[in-house]
Amino acid sequence: MxxxxxxxxxxxxxxxxxxxxxxxxxxxxxxxxxxxxxxxxxTGCWNRVELNELAVTVAMGLDKKGNKILLSQQIVNPGAIAAKGGAASSDAPVTLFKETGNSLQEAGRKMTTSSTRKVYTGQLQMLIISEELAKEGLSDVLDHISRDHQYRKDFFVVIARGTKAENILKVYTLIDRIPPNKMKHSLDNSSKALGTTAAVKMDQFMSDIINKEKEAVLTGIKVYGNRALGETTENGQQIDPGAKLQYHGLAVFKKDRLVGWLNEEASKGYNYTQGEIHSTTVEFPCPRGKKKINVEVLRTQEKTQFKKINGTPQIDIKVSLEGNVADAQCDIDLSRPETITQLEKLTEKDIKRTIAAALKAAQKKYKSDIFGFGHVINHTNPKYWEKIQKDWYHEFPNLQVNVEVKADIQRIFLTKKSFRERMEE
Incomplete structure (x- = not known):
């Protein structure tokens, strides 16, 4: 040995x-x-930087400025978040740095000339992209973000609708003093409780952009009210602020370019096809009279399948849901099974209408497969997909889509009679 x-x-x-x-x-x-x-x-941190040497970015805005990119970074002001003893400071909780460059990287590097600290994007929560920039294409921006190790890719991405991204970042908000916290929570909550928005993170957005079987969507955000007042600290100190941020509609992409918008009705229809409706309300006229009735949707399931009948390709979308009668202004007897059956049919009809609106906009107006039908076809019949994928933009607008909705109303809350009926008893 x-x-x-x-x-x-x-x-x-x-x-x-x-x-x-x-x-x-x-x-x-x-x-x-x-x-x-x-x-x-x-495991030694050879490039470690102390926290007090960093300027932490929580939101970023991207605009066009001539032929250049305008980069806006919303940076936390630590001293303004909480003063000694926990009392809130009257100082602005965030500050905005702006710089232009031929690329996102150049603009970011130039920002070091105005910031006394190293700008750190590892805690980024929101990226707001202007409508103007998105229409020209985002491949260069996404290329930089995908390569830069500092970005975590788990932040939300939205489109500034009808205004610049920097204007969104200038609005002071209530409840959450840090505006990106408000934007993040509002987007997440609205996607779960209403169904007209889509909470899309950067990693999902980039995946959809490079995916040849599905196009991307992003939620739009707007400034409502007096934008000039929204840029003052007083806006965040009023019970009824003069300016508010609100999400509105879904932006439809074709590859890396924004090509149009879905309204709220079509946006909800789109989310039904994706199985992304966690909870929402369906409102329709009463069977008799001009009053309204609301059904609260609690659980939904979606199944999309591809088939060929006599050589004709078709997509079948089946949506099933459970719900409650949440608001009944109608003069109807909710204790009768046939009444519940009638309400189920009306619910199904209304949901089919929203899905039809989304299909019409995507197929006929924008010719963008935001539903991922290409993925369904490829998963079911790879040989057929290989045959048509090069001409998918021409095939998709004429694809036959069959929609089936099944509603199951299980509860009518605490009473079978409307409040008006109980008043008249």
Missing amino acids: KIILLPRILGKNLEIDTEEGGIITKQKSVVWLLSITILFTL
Whole structure:
């Protein structure tokens, strides 16, 4: 057996058995100590920066400025979040830095000339892209973000609708003093409780952009009210602020370019086809009279399938849901099973209408497969998809889509009679 003596480390010789691959030492603890020492050297933070040396970006806006990009970064003001003793400061909780450049990277580097700290985007929560920039294409912007290790890719992306992205970042908000917190929570809550928005994160957006089987969508955000007042600290101190941020509609993409918008009705219809309706309300006229009735949708399931009938390709979308009668202004007897059946049919009809609106906009107006029908076809019949994928933009607008909705109203809350009926008893 051949023994090799390695140099003395920590005062001990290591003996290695080269035939059996084992380590023979007079004191095994030396090996463990050596291993720990090596691990410390491997995990050291050679480029560590202290927190008080960073300017933490929580929201970013991208606009066009001539032939250049205008980069706006909303940076947290730590001293304004909470003063000593926990009292809120009257100072602005965030500050806005802006810089232009031929690229996103150049604009970001130039920003160091105005910031006293290193700008850090690892805590980015919201990216707002202007409608104007999105219409020209986002491939260059997405290329930089995908390569830069500092971006975590788990932040939300939205489109500034009818205004610049920097204007969105200038609005002071209530409840959440940090505006991106408000935008993030509002987007997440509205997508779950209303169904007219889509909470899309950067990693999903980039995946949809490069995916040849599905196009991307993003939620639009607008400034409502007096935008000039919204840029003052007083806006965040009023019960009824003069300017508010509100989400509105879904932006439809074709590859990396924004090509148009879905209204709220079509946006909800789109989310039904994606199985992304967690909870919402369906409102329609009463069977008799001009009053309204509301059904609260609690759970939905969606199933999309591809088939060919007599050589004709078709997509079948089946949506099933459970719901409650939430608001009944009608003069109807909710204790009768046939009344519930009638309300189920009206609910199904209304949901089919919203889905039809989304299909019409995507197929006929924008010719953009935001539904991912290409993915369904490829998953079901790869050979057929391989045959048509090069001409998918021509095939998609004429694709036959069949929609089936099944509603199951299980509860009518605490009473079977309307409040007006109980008043007249």
